[in-house]
Amino acid sequence: MSPILAPNTLDFISHSEAQTRRLGARLAAVLNPGDVLALIGELGTGKTRWVQGVCQGLEVAELAVSPTFTLVNEYQGRWPVYHIDLYRLADTSEALTFGLEDYLYGSGISLIEWADRAGKFLPDSYLAVELYHLEETKRRVVLRPHGARFIKVLDAFKEAAFAG
Ligand SMILES: Nc1ncnc2c1ncn2[C@@H]1O[C@H](COP(=O)(O)OP(=O)(O)O)[C@@H](O)[C@H]1O
Ligand SMILES: [Mg+2]
Numbered sequence: 001m002s003p004i005l006a007p008n009t010l011d012f013i014s015h016s017e018a019q020t021r022r023l024g025a026r027l028a029a030v031l032n033p034g035d036v037l038a039l040i041g042e043l044g045t046g047k048t049r050w051v052q053g054v055c056q057g058l059e060v061a062e063l064a065v066s067p068t069f070t071l072v073n074e075y076q077g078r079w080p081v082y083h084i085d086l087y088r089l090a091d092t093s094e095a096l097t098f099g100l101e102d103y104l105y106g107s108g109i110s111l112i113e114w115a116d117r118a119g120k121f122l123p124d125s126y127l128a129v130e131l132y133h134l135e136e137t138k139r140r141v142v143l144r145p146h147g148a149r150f151i152k153v154l155d156a157f158k159e160a161a162f163a164g
Helices: 017-028 047-057 092-097 100-104 115-121 148-162
Strands: 010-014 036-040 072-076 080-085 109-113 126-135 138-146
Touching (some): 017 047, 036 047, 036 115, 100 115, 138 148
Parallel strands (some): 036 109, 036 126, 080 109
Antiparallel strands (some): 072 080, 126 138
16 A cells, blocks of 8 residues: 555555455544544445444444434444434435534534535534545545644544554
8 A cells, every 4th residue: 555645635545345444443543522524435435334444443343334214323432423324315404404413513423424415514624535436446545634633633544554
């Protein structure tokens, strides 16, 4: 893995599902309650695999699966984890109905699939995890911090995930 260290973004390739999970778990180590991850990418790019890795890193016992009939699954790990999937969001006003903002400004960690559909509800501070399908088992991953907090998170992650 050879990351491109552009200022304030991290751009690399995950070569396998297992690697994606592992990266998620390592990212979990530098997250705090209240943090928001915005997962953005087409179907099958690995958003849920990232969520599973983060949940594993946060010591959530069960395997995270995308919520099917609801927009959010709540888990309890080291902290509360809100796994939000906006794929079925009818329109942005529905985001208010299910209390998206309560999750985003709550005391847990919010992991949002299809976060690009959250529009103006995304907070000022979050880490975007952008996923692109390259080949069968290869995904381009771009981590893009929004706000000072996530610039620091990303620096800590770079050290943890790519050092040595
Ligand atoms: N490098 C990789 N990272 C993540 N998933 C991968 C990778 N290579 C292959 N896959 C496969 O891609 C699929 C990703 O599924 P999923 O995480 O549910 O995507 P999404 O939530 O974005 O729709 C899984 O079948 C997984 O095995
Ligand atoms: Mg998914």
